[in-house]
Amino acid sequence: MIARTIVDNIKNEFFQSKAIIILGARQVGKSTLLKSIFINESRVIWLDAENPDVSLIFENATATRLKSFFGKNKFVVIDEAQKIENIGSKLKLITDYIPEIQVIATGSSAFELRNKLNEPLTGRKFEHKLFPLSFKEMKNEIGLLEEIRMLPQRLVFGYYPEVVTTQNNPEKILRLLSDSYLYKDILLFNSIRKPEKMQELLKALAWQIGSEVNYHELGKLIGLKSETVEEYIHLLEQSFVIYRLNSYHTNQRSEIKKGKKIYFTDLGIRNAVINDFSAFETRNDKRNLFENFIVNEFIKDNEYQEKFDKFYFWRTNEQQEVDLVIEKNGQLQTIEIKWNAKTKAKLPLSFRNKYPNSDFKVVNSENFWEFYD
Template sequence: MVHRILGNIVRNKLNTGKAIILMGARQVGKTTLVKELFKGSDEMIWLNGDELDVQNLFENVSATRLKYILVNKRYVVIDEAQRIKDIGLKLKLIADELPEVQLIATGSSSFDLANKVNEPLTGRKWEYKMYPLSFAEMVQHHGLLDEKRLLPHRLVYGYYPDVVNNPGDEKEILKQLSDSYLYKDILMWEQIKKPEKLLKLLQAIAFQIGNQVSYSELGQLCGLDSKTVEKYVVLLEQCYVIFRLGSFSRNLRNELKNSKKIYFYDNGIRNAIIADFSLSESRSDIGALWENYIISERQKKLEYDKMWRNSWFWRTTNQKEIDYIEEGDGQIRAFEFKWNPSAKYKTPKQFSESYPDSTFSVVTPDNMDEFLL
């Protein structure tokens, strides 16, 4: 079993007087992590928010009934908590009436869960995001050399735990995930009436990895207006399927100020959406796959290591570009991502002159461990 970085982080926050909220896409390992934490314990009660009787239990629950349900339980886990109506108020009720109980809630959509727990649990929760397996976790599992040898495979199939743990079944697992399960919460949301439009939008985004995107252009490709496209993109981001990078702009008049790029949290999901699992050695989009992989892995590292950085890309109207910018602790760090280690790249003069105190690095498969570990 692959050890998850969040395991120790969550374990160290148990019994500190605050609820623990664990969010991430479906099937990234949230349930497995929590079950491992309480393996063999009879002091834990597990409630699955996807089950109707659990939803009904919380419908009109009182503090008195909660005390009877949770008697002699030290830990209460509510899995898929976003499915429970007014979950924030229910968590607050448990926290107020049973302060000796450690609450752990997991959820697969922040638009439901975070919005409903933030106000009731202000200052009374630890909140963490969980992603598919990471490069760092796999290096810890079987060593740097083996994981780097598997890089061409990871670029195609990604890091979902089921995918990693079931070699040979990658395509079938990813097809099931990308068909509907990953978007279950979005499709249940009452305003999402046309799931086929959602898939077309994801396909359009998948083909534009590494490029700037326009909501109006995406809308033309999938038959939606630009406002609906933006709404869907936000929902997909809140379900941890994709994430956006904005454009970095400080000093130059010709810097793009309102542009955006969209990446997938997992390469395997991206490739499943466009039905392309061809070998990385033969792919024309290998540069885009590498860029998506390395940026998504960096987001995992920033989150798990609690590195407070803003992430951007940089581009000017005359097409000068840098793949990735990080800004934190008063320093600007610029990175270019090249799949071919021998590829030449020079920092755009406009950038180095405008930001003379910035640093610049080229990240390739040869030195990726410096960037991700």
């Protein structure tokens, strides 16, 4: 079982009169993570909310009834908690009236679960995101040199746990993940009237990783209104398939203010969407894949280390650009991402003039691991 970085964060939050919420895409290892935490703990109730019988447990629930059901157990784990009606109120009931129970809920749809949790659980929850495996987690598992050697494979097949731990046929696993799970939660929303358009949109986004996207142009390409494109992208983001970086600006006239870039949370899923698992060495999208990988790893590390950094890109009307801008406590770190270590890079003069105290680094295929030590 591959050790997950987030384990200690979760353990340190036990029994503080708060529910613990773990969000992440299907099959990223939420259940496996919790089983590793409770491997030596027998006083745990495991509830799968996709089982209709579990919903009945919480129907018309009172603190007395739930306390009787939980018995002498100390922990209650509710998987896919968004499936339970009024789950936020049920979790509030447990945290307020049964403090001897630590409840942990997982969900694969941030949009649906957060809508049900936010108001009832205001101030009563800790929330975490779980991503596919990270470079750092695999480095700790198999060693730095071996994980560096595996980089070309990771850029094609990604970091989903089943893909990483299974030696045979990663393409089949990723196609199954993509076809069976990718749209499962999203397509349950009534607003998705044309699921085939969602798939077309996702494919268009997959071809544009690392590039700015324009909702109007995407809409024209696939036959949707720009407002619908934005809505679909939001749902894909809330289901942990993709995420957006906004453009950094401080109202300087020449800076792009409404730009957005789209990245995929996992590159294996991205390559499944476009049906291209060709060897990394032969690909024309090396730089795009490497850029997506680097941004992913910064975001994973930020989440697991609870740094609360904010991530942007930067561009001017004159096409001067910075790949990644990281903001923390008013300080800026700028990152230029180059697959080829021999490619020269420097911070645009206009950026340095506007933000003279910013730090500048170049991340490439020969030094990237230093940033995730």
